[in-house]
Amino acid sequence: MKIEQIYTGCMAHAAYYIENNGEAAIFDPLREVQSYIDKATKDNAKIKYIFETHFHADFVSGHLDLSKKTGAQIVYGPTAKPNFETIIAEDNQEFKIGNYTIKAIHTPGHTLESTTYLLIDENGQQHGIITGDTLFIGDVGRPDLAQKLVTDLTQEKLAGMLYDSLRNKIMPLSDDLIVYPNHGAGSACGKNMSKETTDTLGNQKKVNYALRADMTKEEFIAELLDGLSAPPAYFPQNVLMNIQGYDSLETIMTKANTALEPDSFEALANQSEALILDVRHENDFVKEHVPNSVFIGLHGNFAPWVGALIMDVKHPILLITPEGKEEEAITRLARVGFDNCLGYLKGGLTAWKAAGFETESIVSISPEQFATEKDQTKHPVVDSRKPSEYKAEHVENAINIPLDFVNAQLSEVPKKEEFYLHCAGGYRSVIMASILKARGYHNMINVEKGISGIRNAGVPLTQFVCPSTLK
Structure with missing residues (x-):
C-alpha cells in the first residue's frame, strides 16, 4: 500500500498522503498546502478526500x-459540527x-469526534491505522482539551471514553497493523511520546503503558492524568479556528509580507502595541536587539513556543528576521493561528542602527566562566527547563522556573540581585531572558550552551530526590 508520512519536526507533526489509481487523500494537513498538491500532480492523481482525525x-x-x-471533500468523524x-x-x-479502502472508526477520548482511519489495500488486506491523537508511539492523547470548549466534559470523562476506545476499537485489531500517529516526541498533545514516528500495533501493546492488557479503567484514568501539565493557551483558540474557519494563507501572506522602514516600524509598533518578535539566532539576539523585543528563534521549536508564550493568537506582531526568512516566519506563525502579523523590519538591525535607533x-x-565564578558570586541560578529535565540533573540549589510558566511564576524570579539563567542548550534561556527584559528585569546573566555546557565545564550536578525516599 502506498502511504507517505510527511513529518514536520519543528511541529512534531505528521500528515499522511495516500495515492492509488489516480486518486489521493491527505490526512491532517498543515496550513500550507501546496506541497500536497504538488505530490498529487507528480502522481497524476486528483486529491479526492481530506481526512481529519x-x-x-x-x-x-x-x-x-x-x-x-482541489475540490476535495473534507471528512470528519461522528459528532463533529464544523461551520x-x-x-x-x-x-x-x-x-x-x-482501489484502496479507508474505514472510519470512531475513537472518542482525546476529543469527542476523534476518529481513527483503518487502511485497507487493493487486496483487502488491512495495512495500518492513522490514529490522530488517539494513539501515539509510546503514549495516548491527552483528554483535557475538549473541556476548554464544553465545560461539563471533564478530563476524567474523556479519559474513560479513551480507555473504552482503545480497548474496544483499537486493541482488537491485528498486531501486524502499522500505527501512524499525528505527533511524535516534542508535541504538547501527549506526555510520553517516543522519538519513533511509526510502530506496529503489536509492539505498542507490549511497550505502551496505556495499552496494558490487565489495566483497569480506574488505573488508566489515574495514570493518564498523572503529571499532565496545563495545555498551552493557544490550544483552544486553534480548535475554534479549525471549527469556525479562517482566512486563507495567501490573504495572511499578502498582509504580513510588508517590508517596513525603521521609522515606520517604530511608529507602527507604538501605534498598534504590537509585540516585536525577533526570530534570529540566539547568539545574534544576545549581542544586540531592538529594546523590548522578544526572542523566539526560527531554528528551534518556533511555532510551539510562540503558541505557549504569546497568550492571544490575535495579538499584533512585528517581525525581525534574518534576511530571506520573512515568508518562512510568517508561514510558521500562521501554522499556529497567529495571523495578525503586520510586517517586518526592512534591513534588520543594520538598518535600525543606521537610522539612529538604539x-x-x-x-x-x-x-x-560560570564554573569559575559561581561559587565566588553566590548568585542564584534559575533553570528554565521542564521539571522532568530539572529532576534528572541540575545545578545544586538552582530554582526551577520552566519557560512555559515564566508568566505565571514571575514572582519567583530574583529581583534585587543578579542571577544566572540557563536551559538545556542555550535557546530557551535567551527566550526567557528576552521576556524578563521586556518586563523590566535587567539583572540576569545568560549561561551559554545550557546544562550540556555546564556539565562539560565540570560543574557538579545533582538529582532531585523525592522526600518520601529519604530515611
Whole structure:
C-alpha cells in the first residue's frame, strides 16, 4: 500500500498522503498546502478526500484551503459540527481511494469526534491505522482539551471514553497493523511520546503503558492524568479556528509580507502595541536587539513556543528576521493561528542602527566562566527547563522556573540581585531572558550552551530526590 508520512519536526507533526489509481487523500494537513498538491500532480492523481482525525488544538489545519484549491471533500468523524461543508462519517463508514479502502472508526477520548482511519489495500488486506491523537508511539492523547470548549466534559470523562476506545476499537485489531500517529516526541498533545514516528500495533501493546492488557479503567484514568501539565493557551483558540474557519494563507501572506522602514516600524509598533518578535539566532539576539523585543528563534521549536508564550493568537506582531526568512516566519506563525502579523523590519538591525535607533544586549557568559565564578558570586541560578529535565540533573540549589510558566511564576524570579539563567542548550534561556527584559528585569546573566555546557565545564550536578525516599 502506498502511504507517505510527511513529518514536520519543528511541529512534531505528521500528515499522511495516500495515492492509488489516480486518486489521493491527505490526512491532517498543515496550513500550507501546496506541497500536497504538488505530490498529487507528480502522481497524476486528483486529491479526492481530506481526512481529519479530530479538531486539532496545536495547529491550524489546511483543510479549508486545500479543499478550495482541489475540490476535495473534507471528512470528519461522528459528532463533529464544523461551520463549513463537510462529510460527517458514520462509525465504520468506508471511503474509496482508487482501489484502496479507508474505514472510519470512531475513537472518542482525546476529543469527542476523534476518529481513527483503518487502511485497507487493493487486496483487502488491512495495512495500518492513522490514529490522530488517539494513539501515539509510546503514549495516548491527552483528554483535557475538549473541556476548554464544553465545560461539563471533564478530563476524567474523556479519559474513560479513551480507555473504552482503545480497548474496544483499537486493541482488537491485528498486531501486524502499522500505527501512524499525528505527533511524535516534542508535541504538547501527549506526555510520553517516543522519538519513533511509526510502530506496529503489536509492539505498542507490549511497550505502551496505556495499552496494558490487565489495566483497569480506574488505573488508566489515574495514570493518564498523572503529571499532565496545563495545555498551552493557544490550544483552544486553534480548535475554534479549525471549527469556525479562517482566512486563507495567501490573504495572511499578502498582509504580513510588508517590508517596513525603521521609522515606520517604530511608529507602527507604538501605534498598534504590537509585540516585536525577533526570530534570529540566539547568539545574534544576545549581542544586540531592538529594546523590548522578544526572542523566539526560527531554528528551534518556533511555532510551539510562540503558541505557549504569546497568550492571544490575535495579538499584533512585528517581525525581525534574518534576511530571506520573512515568508518562512510568517508561514510558521500562521501554522499556529497567529495571523495578525503586520510586517517586518526592512534591513534588520543594520538598518535600525543606521537610522539612529538604539539597541540593547544581554549579559552572556560561557559555561567555563560560570564554573569559575559561581561559587565566588553566590548568585542564584534559575533553570528554565521542564521539571522532568530539572529532576534528572541540575545545578545544586538552582530554582526551577520552566519557560512555559515564566508568566505565571514571575514572582519567583530574583529581583534585587543578579542571577544566572540557563536551559538545556542555550535557546530557551535567551527566550526567557528576552521576556524578563521586556518586563523590566535587567539583572540576569545568560549561561551559554545550557546544562550540556555546564556539565562539560565540570560543574557538579545533582538529582532531585523525592522526600518520601529519604530515611
